[in-house]
Amino acid sequence: MTGHTDWRALVAVAMVLLIAPAIPGIATKTKSVLTGRRGAPVLQGYRDLAKLVRKGRVYSDVSTWVFRAGPVVVVASLVLALLMLPLDGRSAPLHFAGDVVAFAGALALGRFALVLSGLDTGSSFEGMGASREVTIASFAEPVLFLCFAALVLATGHLSLNGAVGPAIGAAWPRDTASLVLVALALFVLLLAENARVPVDDPATHLELTMVHEVIVLDHSGPDLALVLYGSALKLTLFAALLVCVVVPRAALRAWTAPVAVAAGVAVVAVLVGVVESAMARLRLTRVPQLIVGAGALALFGIILLLR
Amino acid sequence: MQTTAELLLLLVVLTDLAVLGSSRLRTCIRAVAAQGLLLGLLPVALASRYTVHVVALSAGTVVVKAVVLPLFLLWAIREAAVRREVEPLVGYIASLLLGAAAVAAGFAIATRLPVPDVAEPVLVPVALATVMIGLIVLTTRRKALTQVVGYLMLENGIYLFGLTQTESVPFLLEVGVLLDIFAGVFIMGIVVFHINREFDSLDSSHLTELRD
Amino acid sequence: MTFVFWSVALLLVAGPIGALVSRRAAAEFAYRACVSAALVLGAVPAVRVLAGGSVASRTLATPMPGGPWVFGLDALSALFLLIALGVGTAAAWFGVAYLHRGVTARAARTSHFFLSTLLAAVAALVVARAAVPFLIAWELMALASYGAIVLDHGQAGVRRAGLLYLAATHTGTLLLFVLFAAWGAGAPDLTFAALGGRTLDPAARAIVLGAALIAFGFKAGVVPLHFWLPEAHSAAPSHISAVMSGVVIKMGIYGLLRVSLLMGALPAWWGWALLALGGVSGVLGVVWALAQHDLKRLLAFHSVENIGIILLGIGVGALGVAYGHPAVAALGFAGAALHTMNHALFKSLLFLGAGSVVHATGTRELERMGGLARRMPVTALTFLIGSAAIVGLPPLNGFVSEWLIARSMFGAGLSASPARVAVLGVGVLGLIGALALACFAKVFGAVFLGRPRDASVVVAGESAAGITRPMAVLAAACVAVGLLPGVVTPPVLRAGALVAGHANPVVPAAASDPAAMAATWFTLGLGGALLLLWGVVRSGWARTPWAAATTWGCGYGLPTARMQYTASSFAAPLLGAYRGMTGVRVVRTDASLATHVADPVLDAVVTPGWNRLQEAARRIRPLHRGRLSIYLMYVVAALLAMLTYLMLAGRGA
Secondary structure, three states, X not given: OOOOOOHHHHHHHHHHHHHXXXXXXXXXXXXXXXXXXXOOOOOHHHHHHXXXXXXXXXXXXXXXXXXXXXXXXXXXXXXXXXXXOOOOOOOOOOOOOOXXXXXXXXXXXXXXXXXXXXXXXXXXXXXXXXXXXXXXXXXXXXXXXXXXXXXXXXXXXXXXXXXXXXXXXXXXXXXXXXXXXXXXXXXXHHHHHXXXXXXXXXXXXXXXXXXXXXXXXXXXXHHHHHHHHHHHHHHHHHHHHHHHHHXXXXXXXXXXXXXXXXXXXHHHHHHHHXXXXXXXXOOHHHXXXXXXXXXXXXXXXXXXXXX | XXXXXXXXXXHHHHHHHHHHHOOEHHHHHHHHHHHHHXXXXXXXXXXXXXXXXXXXXXXXXXXXXXXXXXXXXXXXXXXXXXXXXXXXXXXXXXXXXXXXHHHHHHHHHHOOXXXXXXXXXXXXXXXXXXXXXXXXXXXXXXXXXXXXXXXXXXXXXXXXXXXXXXXXXXXXXXXXXXXHHHHHHHHHXXXXXXXXXXHOOXXXXXXXXXXX | OHHHHHHHHHHHHHHHHHHHOOOHHHHHHHHHHHHHHHHHHHHHHHHHHHOOOOEEEEEOOOOOOOOOOEEEEOHHHHHHHHHHXXXXXXXXXXXXXXXXXXXXXXXXXXXXXXXXXHHXXXXXXXXEXXXXXXXXXXXXXXXXXXXXXXXXXXXXHHHHHHHHHHHHHHHHHHHHHHHHHHHHOOOOOOEHHHHHHXXXXXXXXXXXXXXXXXXXXXXXXXXXXXXXXXXXXXXXXXHHHHHHHHHHOHHHHHHHHHHHHHHOOOOHHHHHHHHHHHHHHHHHHHHHHHOOOEHHHHHHHHHHHHHHHHHHXXXXXXXXXXXXXXXXXXXXXXXXXXXXXXXXXXXXXXXXHHHHHHHHHOOOEHHHOOOHHHHOHHHHHHHHHHHHHXXXXXXXXXXXXXXXXXXXXXXXXXXXXXXXHHHHHHHHHHHHXXXXXXXXXXXXXXXXXXXOOOOOOOOOOOOOXXXXXXXXXXXXXXXXXXXXXXXXXXXXXXXXXHHHOOOOOOOOHHHOHXXXXXHHHHHHHXXXXXXXXXXXXXXXXXXXXXXXXXXXXXXXOOOOHHHOOOHHHHHHHHHHHHXXXXXXXXXXXXXXXXXXXXXXXXXXXXXXXXXXXXXXHHHOHHHOOOOHHHHHHHHHHHXXXXXXXXXXXXXXX
């Protein structure tokens, strides 16, 4: 917020916030079509949210204010992270040197709030989900940092504003291989952080196999709406980050750049759907292997940049 | 990072990592086959002129490394009814990290090596990394078949070293190298087969029972 | 400087006053007044120096052993002085209320005496500018903290922990003698100015830096020299643990920074060694912490982790000096200094919170707690703030220092020298952060959330105001530092630039205000967004009805406290994934699960080494005859041997 913020950057953020509920819908629809079913409409997410907001809430007699604050913090932290992405390819609403750390920090804040609100219910289901969430995150977070390190090295910018904004265009011809590796690693992170196949299956409702869905078993009504919106937003956020890395937008017009991001996010959602219909869910003990593999890719990208 | 050769070499490293990270024997063999294909394409990508020498080397490599040997290994799995898991002695995560360290070491060492006349700066580091990862697979996997895979990767790394000298190494020597691998893998295949018949398993740790 | 001297003097009298005044309330009032006044007296010059001013150094007028005794206050000293006095005062206030229960008035008075003496020693240590006063203050600090640790000396475990601490700290002191001997050989006197003026050859420099690494590493609890730390921290009363963790081990960091400053030209290996030790301490510390189920031992292992993060910063700083990147060096040292301060704030807060919990429940066992957030709301809220801060979550203080350290790593990565490999450190930083998040989710969940797991643990209610107020102050400090990085960053950058060896300690342009100001905006923005959303939810949805029910058990309607996830089961998958690296064992049976952590250093190196030493000592026992004349003969023989050696050596020369 340096005073030079273009109001169009804020419009782009608002647009992403608006399309977020449709993104998991696109992934689900793709999966349905590929497996020969008709599937729920893409806009089902909005209907679910509208329904949940009107419903009443049920609170466990065990839970405290930590439980009630959880969903709010989750959404706020994701919005904050989104504000650090230069969606229009020029500038992000919030940026400063080293804000890559803040991006990861905001995600961690949301995770902490979600995990604590799960633990607050005193249920072993939520405890189990929370435990799995932090286990997976402990592998995913270093990989995210390594991806950011590679982006910083490739572009020379310590801020996402430059690193995935104007400077990425010049970096692609120079460091193609590294950036491809980073994009691959980011896609694996997207699957892992958003509890998609092959890490977790959002379609199952068997509590013992779930990661993300099981933490929020006790949330209801508007709280659940916030949680659902938050998970859609997180998927959209990661997809937008991936698109910002892959599609240099500095040359695009101010209005077409956000539209390109939106289209790119939809493409990523289709890719997620394709992966989900082509792969089976991994055994939980195999998940770290997958994420460490992504880390090896990012590390290799950094090695190429450092040589 | 623009040339095709560099892209191929980077893909070679990815196949290295894929062998380290996959838990299925078949996936390992397919990765090595893909690596063989990449190695076969490399002489063409590196060459300035397409001589008979280059094309023959390329075709021979593809046939031997990408088709014959993998098919032979897959056949061995089927015939010997090997279990499909890799069964590593060192965990997958640890081997992946070791592999990443090997790649880093390859790049670090390559700049200090007195290698003359390198057409492609990534070639020597990738060769070193592939040799080291081949050694890792060879030493950290329990099954005889995975050890064959490691041996193949080791050989692939040496082949990459050889590519730095394509202009000066006689054609016959390269054919000799290819034949050497072929014979080596064939012999190992037969040995594997016999281990299986004697011990009803391909776990090479059973071989320790053979000492006095 | 006069202010600092008065501060030290007040701290020295604060303890004995308690013995002179007979009424307990009056004695405690005097003690608290003295410590608080000492804080004010020390803070005035410290803040002035940190804001860019200077304070003239002073030399004691009377001739002293070991050359002149010089005392001075620069930005580095000022920062550590503020940390020590601030945390110390909060702990002292807490301690007065804390020791009202469970110990005799006499024991409490002794504890207060040791604490204030400890603080005086630390204050003298950071302003000492000559080897002899430095060593005296160092020893006084070690002895006073020993006295404070063994308050419960009736218990064998406490005595053992104290002994282990004493052995570790004295091994460190021995190496400090080596350090000053190697450094001061040939110097006119042992003032720091004289030491800093010497140019050492690489071999001598290696000895000095190696001795510093081990001596200060012992004090700071760097893996593999950390083995005394969990024992001592969990044996001490909680407010003493807070001071040990927040102040005493930080003197190891102070020592490393001071040596880096005085040495000037640092070799690259020193930076790499610090970086490697930092990574190892950080990761192993937090994984070992995850395996603990004793609240205070867990927090103690987190000190090992945070010392690791600090060492990462110092390591990058040293690399910046060695390869000639002043901005990277200043950022690295500044990040380390700020993290030292932040860790002092949130770790002492967490230890005080643990004290409050232990006070209320009478147990340190995580598996027996649960549901305390309802009974102890203030403790819960402050503990949550401390937890979020130690995990490095924005908008709290831990984030600011980790941001600085990460920035220095990125800066190193963009340089053209070999230092660029240090950029891989951000991956380690991310790993440590994610594991710390897991660990504090476990702690906060097990202690404060859910239902009470053990019906026999009865909690009366929130702790007394004397206990909660110091915690609230520390929590407020954590939030303030987090929200105002623009205020905090320039002073620590000044300290960082000083260590990095800028002749004129100015803030490097690369790290000047805009970034910090933007960070301020960022954190304020987050706070605002949170409040806004909270308000929307409160006002907009408060009208929708809500119902109370039991926790959804997937159809099972009678959940009991025994069915909750335990702290051990929460950590088990993580520990399972990292077991190869850390030697943590997860033991499962059909009906139970437990995690065990063996301390590899203590079990494999220190204990066998100690046994062997005792064995050797037993062998020379026959020398003891118990007769005075024989001992005199030994003395004469030793003297003769020495004289013979000197004669022979003299002839050789």
